[in-house]
Amino acid sequence: MNLKHLLLLLSVSYVSPFVVLNRERSRTSTFTLRSSTKLPPVKNETKTSIDDNLLSSPSGKLDFQEPSFPQSLETTKVKSGRKELWFDENSGRFYEAGGNEKIPIATLFERTLDTIEDAAIHARRIPYDKGWIDPPELEQMSRKTVVVLGSGWASHALMKVADTYKIRLIVVSPTNHFVFTPMLASASVGTIEYRSMTEAVRASNPLMDNYIEGKAIDVDVENKLLTVQLKDLLKDTRKGEAPIQQIPYDHLVVAVGCRVANTIVPGAKEYSYKLKTCEDARKLRLAVGECLEYASRPNVAPDKFLPEAIALAREQDRRKRLTWVIVGGGPTGVELAGELSDFVRDITRDRVGPYHRLLGEIQIILVHGGDRLVQAFEEELSTHALSSLEKQGVQVRLNTRVKEVGDGWIRLISKDSGDEEEIPISLSVWAAGIAPVPFIETLLSKLPPEARGANGRVSVDKWLRCPTYSPETFGSILVVGDAAAFTRNDDESDLLPQTAQVAGQQGAYVARMLDRGYDLSITPPVIPSHHKHEVLVDAWLRARGLQEAAGFSFLNLGLLAYLGQGQALSQVQLGDVPLFSYAGSVSFILWRSVYLVKQVATRNRVLVLFDWFKCKIFGRDITRF
Ligand SMILES: Cc1cc2nc3c(=O)[nH]c(=O)nc-3n(C[C@H](O)[C@H](O)[C@H](O)COP(=O)(O)OP(=O)(O)OC[C@H]3O[C@@H](n4cnc5c(N)ncnc54)[C@H](O)[C@@H]3O)c2cc1C
Known part of the structure; x- marks a missing residue:
């Protein structure tokens, strides 16, 4: 078990008591945050907008306070955007009134168990990795071939969670590494170095069957055959045209992201x-x-x-x-x-x-x-x-x-x-803006018209499968991350945002579905009776009621953004429930802590931390290569 899993388990153990404590109250899987908060008597109810000057404390921090409400009579109810706030005139602070938003207790609980399952998969590999026992002969195992396109957030999460003793994993991407995109701005001015925020695809999961450096250019949906243009490497470059390779698959996971929309404005x-x-x-x-x-x-x-x-x-x-x-x-x-x-x-x-x-x-x-x-x-x-x-x-x-x-x-x-x-x-x-990559247009031309989702993305169902013409191929193509148009509650306008958070959660979700061996051609996907799991895994899945796959649910944890000069914005939430919002140096500490913990490997955490210290002490490196 590596440091990441230790951290995950720590966070799980942090979340678990909270979940257990609230389980009794959450028979309907949700409960209202702050519903027990005793609201103070209203002295003077006004429906005005909050004056920005009033909101800003000298530290620059917005004074939204979560903790217990002061029992003061000097309170005023005000409205800020979609929120109702209480202004305590004694403390000069704002407090949020109890809303009707629901904490997604069920999702939190399931995520906690998923994390334990992921950690167990990793722990199971340790004896093989360390050479204590001989690994099973993979070639002799009957595993489905899963071809993953891309090496960004969604595919990286998939690679980390995928159990290569259950699936034959092949990754195709023109980029041989994962990039921690939220830090690209820092890298472009030398606050951190490029190599500190990247991880090689082959290092993400050394047990994968293969990584192919190239890009998908076509797909034969009916025959489950992918066409890849290999990247020019060494002698290829001198021969002119880069070679083409065809790869058969059982499941194709499309995680090709999107591109910068820079073709609308001339120049x-x-x-x-x-x-x-x-x-x-x-x-x-x-x-x-x-x-x-x-x-x-x-x-x-x-x-x-x-x-x-x-x-x-x-x-x-x-x-x-x-x-x-x-x-x-x-x-x-x-x-x-x-x-x-x-x-x-x-x-x-x-x-x-x-x-x-x-x-x-x-x-x-x-x-x-x-x-x-x-x-x-x-x-x-x-x-x-x-x-x-x-x-x-x-x-x-x-x-x-x-x-x-x-x-x-x-x-x-x-x-x-x-x-x-x-x-x-x-x-x-x-x-300004993003647009689909060329491969998505090629893919859409091979799929029925209903596959064309909002903003040129691929429409997917609850299990992230896209529609195909024939029932035989349904479930063979899954689309995740920025390339997917996933709507919540069957509401076309409630489209999940194109963020790393969504992509990462979707990638891990697909990996678990594939690991568990669901038959993705039927709705809802179920584990076929002939599929053989180890006794413990089987018991675990039965205990969780996962013989039938649950649809993907996104757990929104909020937003962070750096503003410069040690200031940042943080809007932390759990599902649709806003927990707190800050702007200023406190958010900056949160921003740095979260980005450090969210690094994909211990190596990256050490390097990023070192870069921050280096930059603070010696300034930014201005050498050019
Ligand atoms: C500068 C910047 C800052 C950001 N900051 C944040 C943030 O703070 N928080 C947040 O949540 N989100 C942030 N995002 C958005 C986030 O990075 C994306 O939502 C996320 O990367 C989407 O993940 P993905 O896996 O769908 O695609 P990507 O991460 O874009 O990965 C796509 C992969 O597909 C590969 N690929 C492309 N075409 C092909 C092909 N034909 N065949 C095979 N492979 C192909 C690419 O090389 C790449 O490896 C930021 C994005 C940028 C650019």
């Missing part, structure tokens, strides 16, 4: 950087470094002895090199703006920063089409994000769209006034 694809892979982060870091060096050249640096016209031309050139635009005010754009502004502060520190001569000259502009940043967060947190970035010197343009991007310029248009503005820039990063 965005050609002239803007993006942030989706380590390669993107590396290119961005190089470009930032080049801008800084260019602006520091003697023929661009300020010189008071130059004639006015030449000095002005120089200044314009320098300003252009030092104006960087980020397009998109979602979490990626906001986090990148925060990281870039940390980077700029670090390298231009007065007299000691390596680029101190550029102090005050670098301009970061964040362009956002909506009227508030990070819209997935509560409104108060969005407001805090805006003021925090502006305080750091980031110019935030709300209600502004990009009309065109060119070589050295960007054209913006205000949604309010319709005014257009062309800004000379040397660097823009496109972080």
